Amino acid sequence: MASVPEIFQSMEYGPAPEAAGPALEWLQGHGRRFGLFIGGRWTEPGSETFETLNPATAKPLAALTQASPAEVDRAVKAARKAQPNWWAIGGHGRARYLYALGRQVQKHSRLFAVLETLDNGKPIRESRDIDIPLVARHFYHHAGWAQLMQRELPGREPVGVIGQIIPWNFPLLMLSWKIAPALAMGNTVVLKPAEFTSLTALRFAELCQEIGLPPGVVNIITGDGRTGEALVTHPDVDKIAFTGSTEVGRIIRSATAGSGKKLSLELGGKSPFVVFSDADLDSVVEGVVDAIWFNQGQVCCAGSRILVQEGVSDRLVTKLKERMETLRVGDPLDKAVDMGAIIAPVQLEKIQGLVRKGEDEGAKLWQPSWSCPREGWFFPPTLFTEVSPAATIAQVEIFGPVVVLMTFRTPEEAVQLANNTRYGLAASVWTESINLALDVAPQLKAGTVWINCTNVFDAASGFGGYRESGFGREGGREGLREYVKWAPGRSGGQAVRRSGRNARRTAGSNSGRSHASTDRLTDRPSDRLPPIDRTPKLYIAGKQTRPDSGYSMAVLDARGQQLGEVGQGNRKDIRNAVEAAHKASGWARVTAHQRAQVLYYLAENLAARADEFARRLIGFGSTDAEAKREVALTVERTFSYAAWADKYDGAVHHTPFRNVTLAMPEPIGVMGVVAPAEWPLLSFVSTVLPGIAMGNTVVAIPSDLGPLLATDLYQVLDTSDLPGGVLNIVTGVRDELARVLAAHDDVDGIWYFGNQETSAEVERLSAGNMKRTWVDLGERRDWSDAQVGEGEEFLEQATQVKNIWIPYGE
Numbered sequence: 001m002a003s004v005p006e007i008f009q010s011m012e013y014g015p016a017p018e019a020a021g022p023a024l025e026w027l028q029g030h031g032r033r034f035g036l037f038i039g040g041r042w043t044e045p046g047s048e049t050f051e052t053l054n055p056a057t058a059k060p061l062a063a064l065t066q067a068s069p070a071e072v073d074r075a076v077k078a079a080r081k082a083q084p085n086w087w088a089i090g091g092h093g094r095a096r097y098l099y100a101l102g103r104q105v106q107k108h109s110r111l112f113a114v115l116e117t118l119d120n121g122k123p124i125r126e127s128r129d130i131d132i133p134l135v136a137r138h139f140y141h142h143a144g145w146a147q148l149m150q151r152e153l154p155g156r157e158p159v160g161v162i163g164q165i166i167p168w169n170f171p172l173l174m175l176s177w178k179i180a181p182a183l184a185m186g187n188t189v190v191l192k193p194a195e196f197t198s199l200t201a202l203r204f205a206e207l208c209q210e211i212g213l214p215p216g217v218v219n220i221i222t223g224d225g226r227t228g229e230a231l232v233t234h235p236d237v238d239k240i241a242f243t244g245s246t247e248v249g250r251i252i253r254s255a256t257a258g259s260g261k262k263l264s265l266e267l268g269g270k271s272p273f274v275v276f277s278d279a280d281l282d283s284v285v286e287g288v289v290d291a292i293w294f295n296q297g298q299v300c301c302a303g304s305r306i307l308v309q310e311g312v313s314d315r316l317v318t319k320l321k322e323r324m325e326t327l328r329v330g331d332p333l334d335k336a337v338d339m340g341a342i343i344a345p346v347q348l349e350k351i352q353g354l355v356r357k358g359e360d361e362g363a364k365l366w367q368p369s370w371s372c373p374r375e376g377w378f379f380p381p382t383l384f385t386e387v388s389p390a391a392t393i394a395q396v397e398i399f400g401p402v403v404v405l406m407t408f409r410t411p412e413e414a415v416q417l418a419n420n421t422r423y424g425l426a427a428s429v430w431t432e433s434i435n436l437a438l439d440v441a442p443q444l445k446a447g448t449v450w451i452n453c454t455n456v457f458d459a460a461s462g463f464g465g466y467r468e469s470g471f472g473r474e475g476g477r478e479g480l481r482e483y484v485k486w487a488p489g490r491s492g493g494q495a496v497r498r499s500g501r502n503a504r505r506t507a508g509s510n511s512g513r514s515h516a517s518t519d520r521l522t523d524r525p526s527d528r529l530p531p532i533d534r535t536p537k538l539y540i541a542g543k544q545t546r547p548d549s550g551y552s553m554a555v556l557d558a559r560g561q562q563l564g565e566v567g568q569g570n571r572k573d574i575r576n577a578v579e580a581a582h583k584a585s586g587w588a589r590v591t592a593h594q595r596a597q598v599l600y601y602l603a604e605n606l607a608a609r610a611d612e613f614a615r616r617l618i619g620f621g622s623t624d625a626e627a628k629r630e631v632a633l634t635v636e637r638t639f640s641y642a643a644w645a646d647k648y649d650g651a652v653h654h655t656p657f658r659n660v661t662l663a664m665p666e667p668i669g670v671m672g673v674v675a676p677a678e679w680p681l682l683s684f685v686s687t688v689l690p691g692i693a694m695g696n697t698v699v700a701i702p703s704d705l706g707p708l709l710a711t712d713l714y715q716v717l718d719t720s721d722l723p724g725g726v727l728n729i730v731t732g733v734r735d736e737l738a739r740v741l742a743a744h745d746d747v748d749g750i751w752y753f754g755n756q757e758t759s760a761e762v763e764r765l766s767a768g769n770m771k772r773t774w775v776d777l778g779e780r781r782d783w784s785d786a787q788v789g790e791g792e793e794f795l796e797q798a799t800q801v802k803n804i805w806i807p808y809g810e
């Protein structure tokens with residue numbers, strides 16, 4: 001018999017299985033067959049069904065309905081019908097329902113945990129201690145946001161009917177991330193769980209009935225990608241919220257392009273786990289366990305790339321291997337098991353394939369000596385060393401318990417390696433030096449940075465990606481934005497239909513007005529002399545540049561008379577401008593105060609040349625008074641963004657762990673801005689300055705009337721201390737250039753104000769690198785109205801929030 005010290009050493013456990021009885025009884029009570037939950041009622045199981053299996057045994061659990069397009073339509077109609085009343089019951093009313101949902105989840109927490117583990121294969125320890133408590137927390141937290149919405153989000157209203165599509169790795173947790181904020185903000189939802197893991201969503205539908213949630217507020221429809229597609233393309237859905245693979249995210253981006261649907265995408269990742277030599281290596285080892293062996297590595301933000309400073313690499317590898325040897329893989333219902341089963345054979349094969357590829361490409365594989373259970377789908381914890389940064393396994397999301405380890409020498413190299421991916425979901429940084437941690441965190445391209453911790457989540461903190469990891473945030477105040485829109489005519493938002501003066505200007509009708517007679521400002525002797533030829537060029541990297549094409553194009557006034565010529569920019573000019581904008585990225589690190597100073601100076605110089613700009617506007621058909629007003633408003637707007645530059649703050653989220661979470665709005669990077677036609681001077685400035693104020697660099701394409709004004713503007717830029725490359729102006733055929741910008745992989749975001757058709761195309765072309773888009777679909781706004789022509793909506797669109805978790809206090 002083993003002695004007590006020996007037992008401590010070997011840490012042998014006996015089995016400690018959680019009883020599956022109540023969950024199986026629940027399944028049995030439904031005859032192991034489920035319909036859909038639409039309009040507060042259950043449908044009969046459909047004609048087409050599919051099985052959901054237990055990944056730990058490969059045995060079927062229940063038959064689920066494949067929802068048809070007609071059923072998707074019924075669910076959307078039910079949600080539409082329920083939405084006005086759901087909004088009308090007010091924040092407090094909605095708060096009560098969300099609170100009740102939180103309570104119900106808590107009251108049935110063990111049933112949910114067991115059901116989740118049966119259906120997904122994740123260890124009961126995780127479903128019981130992490131997933132389900134976080135689900136309840138999400139409903140409670142958002143009950144609070146429902147209660148406070150009117151006060152904290154004035155001027156915003158619900159988006160409407162939301163289609164939500166979630167993956168299989170955190171089934172109920174993802175459901176709560178989607179449903180809680182949507183309902184809090186007065187929307188109604190149609191949610192489709194992943195086909196592998198629908199059971200907890202179906203049990204959740206019952207909770208909705210139990211608490212008396214008004215019918216149609218939550219609809220749950222099961223099915224595979226076909227059902228998802230029907231939901232995405234349904235014309236009466238106002239927004240799609242999706243979590244899943246980047247591949248499907250891209251399909252959804254294209255499918256919704258131009259539809260006016262709001263979209264948020266939470267996609268894949270290849271998150272770096274950065275270990276500096278002064279880190280506490282024992283904590284690091286436990287961190288790695290949480291980073292990559294949590295949920296069998298099937299985690300979008302899994303720390304799947306360990307980057308370790310050279311000096312401690314060998315020690316870390318030795319410690320890791322020792323720890324891996326003690327990990328327990330097996331029956332997920334066993335409370336002493338660390339890792340459960342892989343979701344499905346298809347996923348297991350994908351992992352196996354990538355691991356083979358890793359070996360073929362020359363990386364060194366290490367796995368513990370014990371073997372996995374034979375029944376069900378299991379894969380052991382796996383460590384790859386001697387991995388080249390370009391290797392497939394260092395670049396591709398494996399979505400399994402496989403981690404690659406690479407070394408670096410300096411912090412600069414660490415940042416470079418960390419950012420050497422097309423993704424940007426999360427990162428964690430391990431060091432005992434707070435200075436080093438807080439120096440590195442802002443440099444990492446990731447929506448979440450965890451310092452000396454990893455894979456911690458909370459409803460109060462936003463979560464979401466940079467780059468190809470998607471856009472939009474879930475959780476925190478920033479997550480609410482996904483589920484609200486600006487009420488018509490309220491601060492900073494909402495397009496206004498073409499009207500009055502704008503209509504005349506866009507339509508280009510300037511009829512019946514003599515050019516010179518009303519234009520007092522132009523009526524000067526000097527104007528009767530032939531003008532000295534001015535040849536506007538493009539403005540790239542702070543320099544006036546001739547267009548690559550060698551062509552100029554005429555700019556005509558409303559009556560077809562030539563007002564001047566501008567250079568006709570092409571693809572190459574856009575490329576150069578984007579390159580210049582990248583080179584100017586230091587602008588993001590200039591202090592907000594300094595950015596404000598430059599913008600104030602810009603306003604000053606604009607004001608000094610007010611007459612010149614007014615004359616130009618008169619040339620386009622404005623009256624004297626209109627022109628003066630537009631110039632005055634432009635100066636004022638420039639002041640506004642100078643003012644905002646150091647005032648659009650982030651937040652500190654009080655996440656209930658031993659840390660604070662800093663929610664920092666960061667610039668998106670290089671932004672393309674395709675300016676509107678109305679109010680050509682004012683709207684150009686209104687659309688390029690928010691991005692610049694927030695630290696982005698911009699490639700701007702002026703509108704058809706705008707080029708001459710924009711090129712006048714660069715004379716002002718030259719005298720305003722704006723560093724070269726921060727604002728680049730490429731004139732030419734606007735929509736053609738817009739398409740080039742939208743397709744450009746080094747542009748991080750694009751705003752397009754123009755027609756419906758190009759709006760759609762801009763969204764579609766942006767799917768390539770998942771750049772953030774903001775298009776107006778041909779809607780017009782009144783740029784002279786500060787309520788809709790400037791403000792928070794613009795700043796939100798010009799930034800993305802990074803949440804930095806910092807250990808703090810007891």
Ligand code: NAI
Pocket residue numbers: 165166167168169192193194195223224225226227228229232243244245246248249251252266267268269299300347350397398399
């Ligand atoms: P997936 O992206 O295909 O599935 C996610 C959800 O989208 C499911 O509900 C699915 O039914 C739905 N869907 C599939 N095709 C659709 C379409 N055309 N339109 C609308 N909805 C559609 O992910 P899948 O197939 O489950 O896993 C594939 C790979 O994706 C995994 O191996 C993993 O690498 C990655 N993945 C990443 C996740 C993440 O959170 N980052 C989550 C799940 C998977």
